Amino acid sequence: MDDRAIPVHPRGGTVRKQFFTSDDGSVQVPASFIDEAGLSEVREAYNTYKWREEDILLASYPKTGTHFVWEILTMLLKGSSTVTQDSKNLSSIDIFPVTKMDEVYPSPRVLNTHYRLDVLPSQFRNRKTVLVLRNPKDVCVSFYHQDKNMVKLNLDGWDSSPLSTYLRMFLLSKDMPAGNYFDYAQYMWSLRHDPNKHLVFYEDLIMDPVGEIEKLNKFMGTQRPAELIQQIADATNFSKMKQDKVHCHQSKPLQDLVGADGKMLEKAMGLLFRKGKIGDWKNHFTVAENDMFDSFLQQWTAGHDIPFKYE
Template sequence: MEVPPHPRGGTVTNCYMVSEDESVKISALVVKEEGFKAVVNAVKTYEWKDEDFLLASYPKNGTNFLWEIMTMLLRGTSDYIQDFKALCMMDLFPVTKLDTDNLFPSPRVLNTHYRLEALPAAFHGKKTVLVMRNPKDVCVSYFHQESKLKFEKAGEEGNVVQMTFPEYMRIFLYGQDMPFGNFFKYCEYMWTLKDKPNVHFVFYEELIKDPIGAITKVNEFMGTERSPELIAQIADATTFSKMQQGKSQQGHDNTALLNVLRVDATAMKKTLSLMFRKGKVGDWKDQFTVADNELFDAFLEQWTGGKDIPFIYV
């Protein structure tokens, strides 16, 4: 099957996250090559803080929700976190700056979209929450984000993708050169970690359908010992509609922070607005044609590596 190349894949940017033994090489999401080099150097030299947590997820799997919930649990509040999440996104911001520039003190939740096998040993075996979402909804959500989001590259600004959904779906299913790698390879590896005592799995759909139950389990895993009353308040505050309204404006008027992140207010506001589109379980049904669904199901039938992952599609 002919697969269109991803416009910002590793073959275009020549930027990869590579494991210490060089056995794992994953295409990186690159805003600017100079910035990516700083990110890689920071990841390689970072010294883990034992009071911190790692949140691992593929893009569009509920990252923002879990980060907010975990940080609320750490701080014992249901108020929205005012410290900016992008600072903890170690794939895009030099993680060492959190301490050297006193930007986001521990305890904190660091976040990565890379498979953990690509990260240095400092991040292995740490207290980690992994979140997964059914691949059909991930594909739709990622398509809409990449179709709208603009990044600067080599001094030029342009659309990330200009393609139809069926074209994008083929990249998602069969492409091996997407930024952060192939979703299905991601899931295959991460699912092998499910029984490790330092790892807690969350399915996005469970978080949406039973937020109190899902947050209670995260609270127990993190050892934060928050009350049922606070957990209920956090569950209410992090419903999709409230998160969309409460978080989409955050940080775009903070000049000092925008200077640190090297973006302007307009770009930041646009980026934040794209983080929360629908959050709906089963949104793929509104996007897929019959032909799309047949192709996707044929792929899933042949995908042996994910047969025992209990994805929730509705």
């Protein structure tokens, strides 16, 4: 890896100066995409909320399949294969005050976070939690498209090859929103034997949805029959769910949260659900960029035992 300066994410911790930190101070993660007042409200809600044992926590880095897995878990909790019309973002403890969630999602429900568990308040850590990992090449490409097309970051001028610049930032920066993915994956992988945690790979859910949903059903103790599990697998087929979920702009709480009209929200949801393919990175990386990524992965010895699937 060359020694050029690491690109700075326009909404990373260096720019926004807002972080979540582990108890011992060894881990510091940039806060999510909300303004200072909103972040203050989220922090206050963290500290006053009392966990409800019937809830489930979903912990997943951005672009690892959060909306997809959240929908599956919510269907299992409800015992229904009907796609939820309110936004998943209204159950995100990162951007929507958890103390207000009863208005939209009464318990039992799936709360979700993009933060690693050790920077959350202690009451959120030792809970029944589903962890999600996805191969880092596809995460990088998906995150790049979200930042470029939805968040409207100005990548022009960073480098003659914007994706190449973004790739270096993704690999090397500790300042990415939600932190560095490789640190995140390494930590979450270390929790895989905890009986209160269930780790699922995005690729496994795509390739064997019924089998993986059956495992989630067992972990959650929801005891849904095989017929419903098949219906949930069919309903959460990526292309079908993408089509269904764009209608969540009808949710007034979401409009209040983001201050946007229905058409803008519909467009935003279309960008959140882009392709969902395994191995889409091959359509974007040059040979040199892939070599750069592979060189990094080879040096990332702590991740050698994580069974990522790249295609």
